[in-house]
Amino acid sequence: MRESETRPGQEGSPDQTQKLVLPLTSEAPQRTQKISLPAGTAGQTQTPRPVVGPSRSWGWKLVLALGGVLVLAGAVFLLSSPGPAVRPPKIQAAPEAEIPGAVRAYLDQAKAGDANAMRMLGAMYYYGLNVPPDREKGLNWYRKAAEAGSDVARAELSRLEAAGK
Numbered sequence: 001m002r003e004s005e006t007r008p009g010q011e012g013s014p015d016q017t018q019k020l021v022l023p024l025t026s027e028a029p030q031r032t033q034k035i036s037l038p039a040g041t042a043g044q045t046q047t048p049r050p051v052v053g054p055s056r057s058w059g060w061k062l063v064l065a066l067g068g069v070l071v072l073a074g075a076v077f078l079l080s081s082p083g084p085a086v087r088p089p090k091i092q093a094a095p096e097a098e099i100p101g102a103v104r105a106y107l108d109q110a111k112a113g114d115a116n117a118m119r120m121l122g123a124m125y126y127y128g129l130n131v132p133p134d135r136e137k138g139l140n141w142y143r144k145a146a147e148a149g150s151d152v153a154r155a156e157l158s159r160l161e162a163a164g165k
Contacts, residue, residue: 100130110141118145119153126160 099107103124109117118141124131126138139160145153 103130110144113148115145115148115150115153118142118148119150119156122153122156 103121106117106120106124110121122138122141122145123129124138125134125141127133139157142153142157142160146157
């Protein structure tokens with residue numbers, strides 16, 4: 001062996017590196033750990049505590065599972081229900097005998113040729129004021145009022161016809 005080579009366990013000079021040679025074996029190296037025990041416990045071992053009854057960790061899981069089932073059942077019920085039946089109100093034209101008093105007064109004046117009464121009837125029928133709404137009948141009364149010379153009815157009729165197209 002040369003002077004520059006060292007063996008494991010031998011000390012060399014501080015500026016030299018040492019090579020560690022491990023033995024060639026097929027077994028894995030064993031690792032050990034030193035444990036310090038308190039005084040008076042040498043040779044004693046701990047015994048595991050016996051499990052008494054079911055563990056308490058299932059209690060909250062059971063409550064959570066039941067709550068989830070209830071929420072799921074409620075969602076299925078709400079999604080499968082048809083919901084409230086919404087029907088549009090039936091609008092029927094009122095016969096001449098069932099026309100309210102205020103509308104009756106305008107109707108009598110309009111038949112006499114009053115352009116302002118015709119315009120008011122047009123507004124009542126078009127917007128459904130005191131009568132069921134009927135846009136065609138309202139536009140018809142507006143046309144009659146415009147033909148009778150009402151400038152307000154003519155302007156309103158042109159505005160309504162422009163908005164309708």
